[in-house]
Amino acid sequence: MPISVSIPTLLRPLTQDQKRIEVEGATVRELIERMDNQYPGIKQRLLDGGEMHRFVNVYVNDDDIRFVDNLGTVLKDGDNVTILPAVAGG
């Protein structure tokens, strides 16, 4: 059951410049593990000691996982996951 993941500009060097990738996973944590198998290095950019970095947000459809169940947030077929890191350019 693939989940569509939207990859931010900053992480695209790790996904061979793909803006969207399809990954399977029952929870956000599992999704990140599987993404890292396919695209090594991505987990380190998202997680810090088993929790999300505090400068990266993850949305399942429109829901910020911090307000659902963090990395335990359950995914279902057809969900869209968006990774949104903080940027400061001006």
Added chain:
Amino acid sequence: MQLPPLVDPTATLGKEEISRYSRHLLIPDVGLDGQRRLKSARVLVIGAGGLGSPTLLYLAAAGVGTLGIIDFDVVDESNLQRQVIHKVSTVGQRKVESAAAAIRELNPYVNLELHTDRLEAEMAVQLFSQYDLILDGTDNFATRYLVNDACVLAGKPYVWGSIFRFEGQVSVFWEDAPRGAGLNYRDLYPEPPPPELAPSCSEGGVLGILCASIGSIMATEAVKLITGIGEPLLGRLMVYDALDMTYRQIALRRAPDRRPITELSDYQAFCGLNRPLGVQESDIPSISAVELKALRERGAHHEVIDVRERTEWDIVHIDGARHMPKSSSIATEIEACFGKDTPLILHCKSGLRSKAVLLDLQRLGFSDVRNLEGGILAWIRDVDATLPSY
């Protein structure tokens, strides 16, 4: 959620101003009352750069009565691709002076307050207290967290915008918003990324027009807040993608573990800027551009490795350098090419990225690696001024 107007309509409009602003006055939602609110408003724009340029021009044209501008930088040729308030004739001038000149040409009814200092924690709250609304178009995390916290302490709303390459984000933050709707930037991102994961537009690039896309939303939000019309972006994050040409809205909520902001702190330290890569500066062997030139002229055995991105290499590179972009496998690649004992000189644009690579090489036992101080910018400045800069 609609908010009451931020500013009372105390100022009155003269005959010329009524003419000038007539297209606003004809909109029932703005009208004479709204235009008088704009004239009575005091708005501070932080940074007269990419985002500051279009917002300042539009706020001035819209008739905001008092515009404060704070920026310590000077206009550089590389700014003109996107910072449309500046001109060829103002390259080298202070950005606030250059912006002020453009605004005076555009609308002499705007009262300007120019601040040429860098925004510092010592003065931020006091400065913000003098304004009704703040616009943040700065280019680094340390200043952004300072602006956020100082706005919270001064009780001021602020319009926040941020850009990178083809994407931008905009929102309105206001801790003291009516009816418990208060939010601040830390609710969105509680902490900044470490400096090595926070590339700037000066390294990663930005589509010039993106500044207008995001700046126009920022100026629109400012006018809405001042006049109390429409639904402000408070509680929503707007995410714009120029390549997909999409605007996406994400609902913002108070962070579950938010802590009250009661004082300003050391934002350089908060953003990891006081501890570059966790080592003492003196532990990093380095070479100046002038010394490198002498070394090359002596014909001493060495290799220059440029760790920047391909696009940067294409803009300018040092003759004879080897291009090996920074990656997770760069140390292995360097070892495969040169072994661990070849004298190596690493460089990037200004010295930070190459320093990180150097530390990796040192850990792996490379015996003779030095960092080019100030990167290729120093080489261009001190050795070969015929090369283009960026």
